[in-house]
Amino acid sequence: GNMVHPYLRRRSGEEPVTFPSEAVREVLHKTMGVPIFQEQAMKLAVVAAGFTPGEADQLRRAMGAWRKRGVMEPFRQKLLEGMLSRGYDEEFAIRVYDQIQGFGEYGFPESHAASFALLVYASAWLKCYHPAAFTAALLNSQPLGFYAPAQLVSEARRQQVVIRPVDVNASDWDCTLESSGGTLALRLGWRILRGLRQTTAEHIVAVRQSAPFRSQSEFAQRTGLSRSELSLLAKSDAFRSLETTRREAVWDAMPARESSPLLASVDNEEPCVTLPTMTSSQEVVADYQTAGLSLRAHPITFLRDNLNEYGVTKAADLLHVEAERRYRVAGLVLLRQRPSTAKGITFMTLEDETGTANLVVHVNVWERFRPIARQASAIIAHGILQRQNDVIHLVVDRMDDLTTLLGQVGNRSRDFR
Numbered sequence: 221g222n223m224v225h226p227y228l229r230r231r232s233g234e235e236p237v238t239f240p241s242e243a244v245r246e247v248l249h250k251t252m253g254v255p256i257f258q259e260q261a262m263k264l265a266v267v268a269a270g271f272t273p274g275e276a277d278q279l280r281r282a283m284g285a286w287r288k289r290g291v292m293e294p295f296r297q298k299l300l301e302g303m304l305s306r307g308y309d310e311e312f313a314i315r316v317y318d319q320i321q322g323f324g325e326y327g328f329p330e331s332h333a334a335s336f337a338l339l340v341y342a343s344a345w346l347k348c349y350h351p352a353a354f355t356a357a358l359l360n361s362q363p364l365g366f367y368a369p370a371q372l373v374s375e376a377r378r379q380q381v382v383i384r385p386v387d388v389n390a391s392d393w394d395c396t397l398e399s400s401g402g403t404l405a406l407r408l409g410w411r412i413l414r415g416l417r418q419t420t421a422e423h424i425v426a427v428r429q430s431a432p433f434r435s436q437s438e439f440a441q442r443t444g445l446s447r448s449e450l451s452l453l454a455k456s457d458a459f460r461s462l463e464t465t466r467r468e469a470v471w472d473a474m475p476a477r478e479s480s481p482l483l484a485s486v487d488n489e490e491p492c493v494t495l496p497t498m499t500s501s502q503e504v505v506a507d508y509q510t511a512g513l514s515l516r517a518h519p520i521t522f523l524r525d526n527l528n529e530y531g532v533t534k535a536a537d538l539l540h541v542e543a544e545r546r547y548r549v550a551g552l553v554l555l556r557q558r559p560s561t562a563k564g565i566t567f568m569t570l571e572d573e574t575g576t577a578n579l580v581v582h583v584n585v586w587e588r589f590r591p592i593a594r595q596a597s598a599i600i601a602h603g604i605l606q607r608q609n610d611v612i613h614l615v616v617d618r619m620d621d622l623t624t625l626l627g628q629v630g631n632r633s634r635d636f637r
Contacts, residue, residue, distance in 0.1 A: 223255065227252060227254040227256065230254070231252060232609070237252045237253050240309075240312050241268075241308070243267040244267065244268055247263045247264050247267060248260060248264070254319075255316075257329060257330040257333060258283070258328060258329045259329060261279070261280070261283065261320050262276040262277070262279060262280050264316060264320070265279050265299060265302075265320070268302070268303050268306065268308060268316065269298065269300075269302030269303045269306070270302040270305070270306065271298070271299075271302065275298075278295075279295055282295060283320065299317050299320070300317060303316065347379075351376055351379040351381050352381045352382075352403075352404040352405065353397060355372050355373070355375075355381060356394075359372060359373075359406075359408075359411075360394045360395055360409070360411070362411070366557075368512065368554065369511075369512055369513055370512055370514075370554075371554060371576075373408075373513050373515070374513075374518075378575075381405070381406055382400045382403075382405035382406070383405070383406050383408065383515055384398065384405055384406065384407045384515075385408055385457065385458075385460065385515055386408045386412065386413060386456060386457075387407075387458055387459075387460065387461045388424065388428070388433050388439055388459055388461070389428065389462075390407055390461065391407060391408065391409050391410050391458070392410070392425055393409055393411055393418055393422055394409045394411060395408055395409040395412070412511045412513070413452065413453075413456050413458075414510060414512065415452055416449070416452060416453075420445065420449055423443065424445075427442050427443050434462070436450075436454075436464055436469055436472050439459070439462075440473075447474070447475050450473040451470065451474070452510070453469075453473075454466065454469035455470055455506060455509070455510050456506075456507075456510035456511060457469070457503075457506070457507070465495070465498070466498060466503070466506060467495040467496070468495060471493065500516065500517060501519075503516055504516050504519055504522070505519070505626075517573070518573035519552065519598070520552065520571075520598070522626075523550070523622070523625060524573070527550050530548065530600070532548045532550045532600060533547045533548060534549075534573075534574045534575075535549060535551060535571070535574050535575040535576055535577040536574035536575045537574070538605060538614075541605065542605075543605050543606060543612075544604060544605065544606070545605060546602065546604060546605075547602075547603070547604075547605050547614060548601065548602050549570060549572070549579075549601050549614060550570065550572060550598070550599065550600040550622060551570030551571045551576070552570065552571050552598050552626075553570060553596060553597055554570065554571050555567075555568060556568050556593075556594075564582075564583040564586075565580060565581065565583070566586055566593070567579065567581070568593075568601075568616075570599065570601065578612065578613040578614070579613065579615075580606075580613050580615045581593060582615075585617055585618075585619075589618070589619040592619045592620070592621045596621045596623050597623050597626070598621075598623055599619050599620060599622055600619065600620040601614055601616045602616065602617060603615045604617075
């Protein structure tokens with residue numbers, strides 16, 4: 221309905237606030253001449269077009285059923301004629317109708333806006349002053365909307381929150397808070413591991429109450445978990461406080477060799493095995509495969525030297541570079557979103573080791589690079605950087621797939637289409 225940008229321009233002082241009459245001023249003064257709330261649309265129909273209160277309520281019902289084809293059309297003529305007969309010019313009348321028609325796609329009562337604003341303020345206050353508790357609460361409320369656990373953890377770490385890994389001697393099912401030098405650290409809970417049942421996690425916690433675990437073999441004996449469950453914990457590096465590496469833990473979680481008459485004469489003693497140390501990139505890949513995030517490093521870190529040679533800009537640097545120029549950005553695909561009101565445009569969010577970058581992908585670009593745009597877990601995006609106030613995004617005209625270079629990271633984007 222062409223309301224969002226006029227409101228923002230008026231609020232920032234870029235556009236004058238005008239009213240065609242005192243009656244309209246009474247209705248729209250608090251929102252700078254732009255109808256924002258459901259009640260305003262109804263009052264505007266009464267004072268500017270001569271609707272009765274009953275007719276205004278019918279208009280409200282029609283706005284609420286905007287998805288049904290043609291429900292607003294019967295009100296068009298009455299609104300336009302009513303405003304023209306009361307001295308408003310045709311341009312204003314058509315604009316008001318278009319706003320009311322578009323308003324139905326997102327509009328809500330002022331009371332809802334006030335409630336939402338209170339939630340936003342409270343959330344922002346908690347995030348600012350108690351970031352560990354705020355992040356723990358969000359992680360314990362998964363699945364949420366746009367924000368995956370990896371994003372939440374990355375943002376908390378940027379706020380200097382100490383994040384501690386899942387551990388057999390410290391983790392509960394939920395993420396919890398622990399003392400850390402006069403502040404609070406966040407301990408990741410079992411819930412973030414892929415494939416671990418809550419009943420299994422609660423059993424571990426119950427067994428641990430009598431005494432902490434001192435070794436992996438003791439853990440296996442006391443908990444009685446299956447080999448598959450032990451293997452899952454080992455692959456997630458949950459035994460690290462017992463001074464065993466991930467590979468050692470996985471090896472120890474494997475089933476012992478079964479005896480056989482054919483092997484009766486074979487020495488059944490297991491030889492001492494020295495396992496090769498996992499590389500940093502292998503550790504990060506294993507973290508993502510088991511938990512969807514890593515506290516060690518971001519996967520893009522291991523490609524940064526190659527990306528620098530290719531002229532790829534870091535997400536954080538987009539804040540400082542010149543707009544209306546071509547850039548390349550690379551990262552994990554966190555989000556794909558295609559709102560019904562965006563005329564087929566898809567909005568994507570990439571994340572590298574420095575932050576996030578927002579992409580705008582028009583229909584023709586999406587179709588040209590459809591397999592990458594739709595399925596790749598990591599990409600390089602090429603395009604023109606646009607900046608409006610504090611909003612920065614890259615209008616994409618080309619995509620390259622980075623998935624194979626990152627190995628089996630197993631990143632899962634949140635897709636809303």
